[in-house]
Amino acid sequence: MLGSRSPGGARVSDALLVGGTSEIGLAIVRRLAPQRVWLLGRDPDRLAQAATTIDAQAIEVGLLDADDVPSHRQAIDRAFADADGFDVVVIAVGVLGGQAGLDADTDEAIEVMRVNFVGVGSLLLESLRQLRQRDKGTLILVSSVAAERARASNPIYGAAKAGLDALAQGLSDTTASSGVRVLVVRPGFVKSRMTARVEPAPLATTPEAVASATVAALGGRAHTIWVPGRLRLIFAILRHLPRSVYRRLPL
Numbered sequence: 001m002l003g004s005r006s007p008g009g010a011r012v013s014d015a016l017l018v019g020g021t022s023e024i025g026l027a028i029v030r031r032l033a034p035q036r037v038w039l040l041g042r043d044p045d046r047l048a049q050a051a052t053t054i055d056a057q058a059i060e061v062g063l064l065d066a067d068d069v070p071s072h073r074q075a076i077d078r079a080f081a082d083a084d085g086f087d088v089v090v091i092a093v094g095v096l097g098g099q100a101g102l103d104a105d106t107d108e109a110i111e112v113m114r115v116n117f118v119g120v121g122s123l124l125l126e127s128l129r130q131l132r133q134r135d136k137g138t139l140i141l142v143s144s145v146a147a148e149r150a151r152a153s154n155p156i157y158g159a160a161k162a163g164l165d166a167l168a169q170g171l172s173d174t175t176a177s178s179g180v181r182v183l184v185v186r187p188g189f190v191k192s193r194m195t196a197r198v199e200p201a202p203l204a205t206t207p208e209a210v211a212s213a214t215v216a217a218l219g220g221r222a223h224t225i226w227v228p229g230r231l232r233l234i235f236a237i238l239r240h241l242p243r244s245v246y247r248r249l250p251l
Contacts, residue, residue: 012032012033012034012035012087012088013034013035013036013087014034014035014036014037014038014083014085014086014087014088015029015032015034015036015037015038015086015087015088015089015090016037016038016040016079016080016083016086016088016089016090016127017029017037017038017039017040017090017092018040018064018076018089018090018091018092018093018123018127019040019041019066019090019091019092019093019094019142020039020040020041020047020050020061020064021039021041021043021046021047021049021050022092022093022142023190023192023193023194023207024092024142024187024190024192024207024210024211025090025091025092025142026050026053026054026207027207027208027210027211028090028092028140028142028210028211028214028215029054029090030053030054030055030211031211031212031214031215032088032215033055033056034056034087034088035056035057035058036056036057036058036059036060036083037051037054037056037058037059037060038059038060038061038062038079038082038083038086039051039059039060039061039062040061040062040063040064040075040076040079041061041063041064042063042064042065042066044061044063047061047063048061060079060082060083062075062078062079063075064123066093066115066119066120066123067111067114067115067119069118069119069122072122072123072126073126076123076126076127076130077126077130080130085130085131085134085136085137086131086137087136087137087138088137088138088139088140088218089127089131089137089138089139089140090139090140090142091120091123091124091127091139091140091141091142092142093115093119093120093123094115094116094120094142094144094161094194095111095112095115095116095194096112096157096194096195096198097109097111097112097157099153099154099156099157099198101152101153101154101155101156104156109156112156112157112160113156113159113160115160116157116160116161116164117160117161117163117164117167120164121163121164121167124139124141124164124167124168124171125171127139128171128175128180128182131175131180132175132178132180135178135179135180136179136180137179137180137181138180138181138182138183138218139180139181139182139183140183140185140214141164141165141168141182141183141184141185142185142187142210143161143164143165143168143184143185143186144157144158144161144165144186144187145186145187145188145226145231145235146158146161146162147161147162147164147165147166147186148162148186148235148238148239149162149235149238149239149246150162151251152247152251153251165184165186168182168184169184169223169224172184172223181223182223183214183217183218183222183223183224183225184223184224184225185210185213185214185217185224185225185227186224186225186226186227186231187205187210187226187227188201188203188204188205188226188227188228188231189201189202189203189204189205190204190205190206190207190210191204191205191206191207192206192207203228203230203231203234205227205228209227209228210227213225213227213228213229214227238251
């Protein structure tokens with residue numbers, strides 16, 4: 001069955017959002033305009049509220065905790081079986097804590113690394129296994145420019161995102177000759193609930209802007225995008241600066 005055509009030109013019937021209450025993820029799904037949507041997340045009340053913000057013929061919700069790795073395969077397999085596959089899977093899961101580096105609470109720092117790399121990495125693997133079985137579909141991973149190079153202001157979050165980003169890039173290469181595509185999205189600072197208590201960085205963006213750029217990219221062949229696009233050049237320079245210079249920057 002052919003679905004509606006999104007503003008970016010991608011034809012989508014069924015979409016799965018892993019991280020079903022994510023503002024960025026929901027903005028992407030709304031922009032895709034699929035006929036049927038599955039939302040997976042850990043808070044049933046927030047999932048129910050998120051479902052009211054989507055205009056689709058059918059919306060299904062299910063419980064999934066990114067930190068409960070043993071449950072991931074069953075939850076992802078069930079969603080794929082119920083939908084008979086997805087055109088697009090969006091993974092938009094993460095926690096921001098641990099900004100204080102060495103001074104961060106130990107439990108909080110470990111949670112950031114565990115959820116953002118191990119938990120989301122597990123969801124990435126399980127989703128890609130399902131897509132590969134069907135030899136079709138696109139997986140969109142919401143990463144971060146923090147993955148480009150860990151900064152003194154958020155080394156724990158940056159390191160976890162770097163690990164996840166590298167995993168996605170490597171898995172993307174393994175599926176390059178198949179009908180499965182991986183699109184890694186690296187936003188800069190996004191004004192959202194998660195960052196409400198953090199001072200906005202230069203070139204701050206919004207969930208809607210990230211969604212617009214993401215869906216537009218589906219019409220091309222990009223495997224990685226930066227939002228806003230100017231960050232690609234900025235971080236290309238930052239990535240190659242000598243550490244003696246980089247560590248003195250107010251990042």
